[in-house]
Amino acid sequence: MGLELYLDLLSQPSRAVYIFAKKNGIPFQLRTVDLLKGQHLSEQFSQVNCLKKVPVLKDGSFVLTESTAILIYLSSKYQVADHWYPADLQARAQVHEYLGWHADNIRGTFGVLLWTKVLGPLIGVQVPEEKVERNRNSMVLALQRLEDKFLRDRAFIAGQQVTLADLMSLEELIQPVALGCNLFEGRPQLTAWRERVEAFLGAELCQEAHNPIMSVLGQAAKKTLPVPPPEAHASMMLRIARIP
Ligand SMILES: N[C@@H](CCC(=O)N[C@@H](CS)C(=O)NCC(=O)O)C(=O)O
Secondary structure, three states: OOEEEEEOOOOHHHHHHHHHHHHOOOOOEEEEOOOOOOHHHOHHHHHHOOOOOOOEEEEOOEEEEOHHHHHHHHHHHOOOOHHHOOOOHHHHHHHHHHHHHHHHHOOOOOOHHHHHHHHHHHOOOOOOHHHHHHHHHHHHHHHHHHHHHHHOOOOEOOEOOOOHHHHHHHHHHHHHHHOOOOOOOOOHHHHHHHHHHHHHHOHHHHHHHHHHHHOHHHHHHOOOOOOOOHHHHHHHHHHHHOOO
């Protein structure tokens, strides 16, 4: 069996892995794990990842979780262009500098709107307005720091070329945009960065990867999204309760 990627394109880190593999012509079998249908909770998927999360890479008997580990594995195994994950020590360290900051400040912050606007209501849970407001402020602060500390006068997050950092970042920042919160508005520096990254990746690939999340709000309004099965509700409610 060749390379298998277990993904759901509603998931930010899954999209980063998908886009990376596609952009670099890496052959893989897509194993879609539909989170809304609770497929990640199935016994079958638990055998692949006992953490019950996507993305997951399976390369023969080798199983790897965590999107950044997966991206680094793919970069090295398929010898993709150096700019993604530079061999130069300091350039590579800057990619990790961002990814560390990203895990603390971006991941977990920009996905909240999906819970407040779509997933909570889908299972009948309303997120308190004060949490929504707090999240809005956290996003503004994180964007400011992203611009001031990382982008500065550079074309991309970790320098003058596209790296894994840009891909991870873009996929998180797209999530609120899909839900009607265009956080790029009034931020020319960030908008120019987004345009550069998307131009590099190609409009067609971006559209393909972003389609499911871009249509989620419309589907929620039309009530065509599958309601997650009851066994998924407890973990979803826990996730919502953890929103700071
Ligand atoms: N740090 C992990 C995050 C993985 C993760 O949280 N995946 C989410 C989708 S974005 C998931 O599978 N959630 C299912 C659940 O927690 O029940 C990574 O970057 O791969």
